[in-house]
Amino acid sequence: MREDVLKIYDKVVEANPNFIRKGKTMPYTSANGYMFSLLNKDGEFGIRLSKEDTLEFDNAYGAKPLKSHGAIMREYVLIPKSLLTDEETLGKYLQKGHEYVMSLPPK
Template identity: 75%
Template sequence: MREEVLKIYDEVVAANPNFERKGKTMPYTSANGYMFSLLNKDGELGVRLSKVDIQSFDQTYGAHPFKSHGATMREYVLIPESLLKDKTQLGAYIQKGYEYVCSLPPK
């Protein structure tokens, strides 16, 4: 399952010229000193969103907490399987994550 999610994640990230995938064993994207998407060891994908985007995401998909290494990642939502099948919409949410971290003060 993790390999399937990684393939989708790589494809969606590669389609966006604003950022690139980093990390060999723990794939992620980052900008402005902040991570905004992450594939955990369980093969789950999480995206960091603004409060407004989390509310919208929750209404559509149900915002479940995203965990990595046993810790709940604040401001991250767990990407459900149904969204993994919609690469265009998944890409839009990763873009929203990128825009959100770019709006934060640089680290």
């Protein structure tokens, strides 16, 4: 299962020239000193979103928190399995995650 989600994750990240996949065992994207997406060891894909985008995501898909290493990842939404096949929507939310971290003070 994790390998299937990894293929989807890589495809969505590669589709946007602004994103660079980092991490060998724990893939992630970052900008401005902040991570904005990751694939955890359980094969769960999460995107960091602003409060407004989290509300939009919750209304459309039901926002569940992402856990990694047993801890809840603050500001991240867990991408539901039903959305993994919709690369266009995933790309849209990944872009929103990128825009959100770019709006934060640089680290």
